Amino acid sequence: MDEYRDKRVIRGLLAEIEKKARFILEPVKIMEVCGTHTMTIHKFGLRKLLEEVGVEMLSGPGCPVCITPNEIHHAAIELVTGRKNYILTTFGDMTRVPTQHGSLQTIVPASGSMVKIVYSPTESLEIAKQNPSKDVIFFGVGFETTIPAIVLTAKFAQEERIDNYSILSALWIIPPPLRAILESKDTKIQGFLYPGHVSAIIGEEPYRFVADEFGIPGCIAGFEPSDVLLAISSILDQINEEKARIANEYSRVVRPSGNTKAQALMDDICETKDAHWRGLGLIPESGLMLKKKYSQIDAETKYGLNIVYRSSDLPGCRCGDVLKGKISPPECGLFGKKCNPDSPHGPCMVSFEGACLAYYKYDRK
Amino acid sequence: MCLGIPAKVVQIDDSQEGKVEYLGTKVKTNFSLLEDVRKGDWVIIHAGFAISKLNKKEAQETLELLREFAPTLEGLD
Numbered sequence: 001m002d003e004y005r006d007k008r009v010i011r012g013l014l015a016e017i018e019k020k021a022r023f024i025l026e027p028v029k030i031m032e033v034c035g036t037h038t039m040t041i042h043k044f045g046l047r048k049l050l051e052e053v054g055v056e057m058l059s060g061p062g063c064p065v066c067i068t069p070n071e072i073h074h075a076a077i078e079l080v081t082g083r084k085n086y087i088l089t090t091f092g093d094m095t096r097v098p099t100q101h102g103s104l105q106t107i108v109p110a111s112g113s114m115v116k117i118v119y120s121p122t123e124s125l126e127i128a129k130q131n132p133s134k135d136v137i138f139f140g141v142g143f144e145t146t147i148p149a150i151v152l153t154a155k156f157a158q159e160e161r162i163d164n165y166s167i168l169s170a171l172w173i174i175p176p177p178l179r180a181i182l183e184s185k186d187t188k189i190q191g192f193l194y195p196g197h198v199s200a201i202i203g204e205e206p207y208r209f210v211a212d213e214f215g216i217p218g219c220i221a222g223f224e225p226s227d228v229l230l231a232i233s234s235i236l237d238q239i240n241e242e243k244a245r246i247a248n249e250y251s252r253v254v255r256p257s258g259n260t261k262a263q264a265l266m267d268d269i270c271e272t273k274d275a276h277w278r279g280l281g282l283i284p285e286s287g288l289m290l291k292k293k294y295s296q297i298d299a300e301t302k303y304g305l306n307i308v309y310r311s312s313d314l315p316g317c318r319c320g321d322v323l324k325g326k327i328s329p330p331e332c333g334l335f336g337k338k339c340n341p342d343s344p345h346g347p348c349m350v351s352f353e354g355a356c357l358a359y360y361k362y363d364r365k
Numbered sequence: 366m367c368l369g370i371p372a373k374v375v376q377i378d379d380s381q382e383g384k385v386e387y388l389g390t391k392v393k394t395n396f397s398l399l400e401d402v403r404k405g406d407w408v409i410i411h412a413g414f415a416i417s418k419l420n421k422k423e424a425q426e427t428l429e430l431l432r433e434f435a436p437t438l439e440g441l442d
Contacts, residue, residue, distance in 0.1 A: 003431055012434030091412075120413025122395060142412075148398050149414040200409065200417040226431055252424035253409055253417045262398045262416065 004224030005044070013229035014053055020236035021054035028055045029188055030235055031181070031325050033174060034195030035063035035353020036223055042362035044225040055232060058187060058325035059355035061177045062195060064141045065091075066347040066354050067277045067323055068170040070099040070312045075305050076139045076168055077101045085112040087131060088168075089124040090139035092117045093351045098314060098344055104139075121153045128157070128165035137299050141170040145197040147288060148262040151269040154290055154297045168299040169289060171270070174198050175206045176286035177277060182214045187325040191235035192218035193228065196250045203258025204246045211244040219247035220254050269294060276309040278347070279320025319346035322355050329359040336364055371407040371419045385410055 003009060021028055032038055038059045041047050047057055061067050077099070080088040088104070095104040095115060104115045112134070118124050121138060128136035140150040150167065157165040174195060181187065194207060199220045210216050217238030221231035227249060234247040248254055266288065275287025290298045299305065313320060317339070318332040329335050329348065339345035341357060348354035370388065374396075377383035381396040385408060395414045396402045407419035 003428055006431075006435065008435035009431050013431075016434060120395075122413055145416065146412050148416070149395075149412045152395075152397060152414075197409065197411060197416060230427075230430070249427070252420050252427055255417075255420075259398060259417060261400055265398070 004222075004226045006226075009226050010044075010229065013226060013233060014049055017050070017055060017229065017233055017236060018053035020233060020240060023240050024054070024236070027051075028190050028236065028239065029058055030055060030191040030193060030232060031058045031060040031187075031189045032193040032228075033060045033062045033178065034193070034198065035059075035066070035351065035355075037193055037195065037221065037228060038062065038355050038358045039353065040223050040225060040228055042358040045362070046225055046228060047363060050232070055236075058189065058328070059322065059358075060181065060192075060325055061277060061280060061323045062174075063323075063348065063351050063353035063355070064143050064146070064170070064172055065093045065097060065351040066319060067172060067177075067279070068094075068097075068141050068347070069276050069278045069309055070097075071276075071307050071309050072168070072170050073097055073099045073104070074101050075300075075307050076137075077104065077107050079137060079168070079299070079303065079305075080104070080109045080113050080115055081107050082110060083113065083135075084110045085134045086110070087114055087116055087127060087134050087136045088139055089116045089118045089127055089136065091119075091141065094139060094141055096344065096350045097347045098350075100312060100314065121150045122156075125153045125156055125162065125165060128162050132164060134164060136165050137168050138165070139168045139170070143172055143174055143195070143198050144201040144266075145195075147171050147270070148201065148259075148265050151288075151290065152265060154269055154294045155265075157297055158294065163296075166297050166299040166302050167290065168305075171288040172275065172277070173272070173286055173288060174202075175209070176283045177280055178207070178210055180280050180283045180286075181324060182210070182216065184324070189216065189325065190239060191216060193231050193235070194218050194220040194246070196220060196222045196227075196253060199248075199250070199254045199258065201259045201262050203254070204248060204256050207246045211246055215244045217244040217247075220250050222250040222253065277323070278313070279323040282309075314345050317346035319348040319356070322348050329356040330365075332356070336360060372410050374402060374404050374406045374408060374415075377402055377404060385415070
């Protein structure tokens with residue numbers, strides 16, 4: 001992998017980008033859709049280097065922990081504080097997201113109940129098998145990269161008749177918010193850096209509307225610094241040639257048709273629903289839920305949860321505007337002062353894919 | 366969540382479970398989301414699942430493309 005980080009390669013690519021950006025009058029605004037791209041861009045100092053050659057990077061809604069609204073956290077907190085003998089499992093980042101009702105790390109669970117951090121959804125299923133007298137709820141969050149792994153546990157649970165297992169789902173699909181961002185016109189975006197591993201699952205086709213309907217270029221990118229720069233170079237080519245398409249720089253991992261086995265699995269287990277995104281609000285068909293045949297594994301149905309969405313970010317937190325690319329993290333009044341990694345006021349400062357944490361760690365003045 | 370470092374398959378059984386070697390560590394991995402995975406293949410793992418197989422030919426082509434941007438780069442395979 002050394003070549004992908006070699007300074008000489010990076011310099012060569014930046015020189016190429018500078019040459020191509022020169023033909024475009026104003027700084028080119030490109031949105032990176034994936035939180036791990038945000039981390040690569042900051043960690044390797046690419047944001048400043050790109051600015052110097054006329055390319056401005058904006059972070060998009062690419063961090064699943066960040067775009068999950070507080071109301072779903074409230075439902076998770078309610079389950080584990082209000083009911084005895086419940087085990088709520090989830091990914092580590094999710095436990096630190098601050099809400100009006102505290103975070104999963106600060107609340108006090110009911111007697112016999114607890115919050116457990118897992119690395120893989122299958123661990124949650126194991127916990128359910130090992131604790132037959134307790135209800136185990138996996139608070140599963142993710143984009144298309146993670147969704148197949150999460151929903152596969154629903155299938156396993158049904159096949160193996162693990163009745164004490166269910167999923168509180170926060171499953172998001174990436175193309176609809178891109179449409180919402182383009183239609184809102186809050187931000188003028190000239191190109192998208194498409195997420196590498198979401199694309200490994202969905203392939204190229206779901207982004208077609210971005211090029212065909214909006215005439216906006218884009219390129220699927222890997223996660224090494226030279227991957228990101230190669231993709232930006234391709235986007236600039238498309239701008240200069242006035243030919244928007246879906247380029248794929250990450251062809252070593254992403255097939256044009258994606259992972260068809262994972263797609264078939266998602267189609268079999270899930271159906272789309274209109275979903276609420278932090279900052280972006282209600283987006284048609286932007287979320288997935290378990291189909292009726294899995295309703296006994298859907299925690300919302302199983303426990304009769306009624307999740308009502310209203311804007312419930314903590315006072316002053318502008319994660320919503322950061323996720324739309326409307327502001328960059330330092331423009332938020334709380335950034336680096338009241339809000340920091342030790343005392344986060346919003347999920348963008350919590351998650352390793354969050355734009356605020358990336359700015360705080362690598363670009364704080 | 367989306368680390369892009371490939372991992373090598375070191376063990377796989379009929380139930381599509383096994384292990385990959387990832388940055389020197391052996392990690393339990395589920396291969397149910399892929400077709401035809403074999404020992405020795407390189408895969409991308411995410412949340413305990415292999416989600417994509419690495420295409421060596423495409424990887425080689427990307428490396429060659431990168432070399433074009435750094436003509437002084439030699440001895441890289």
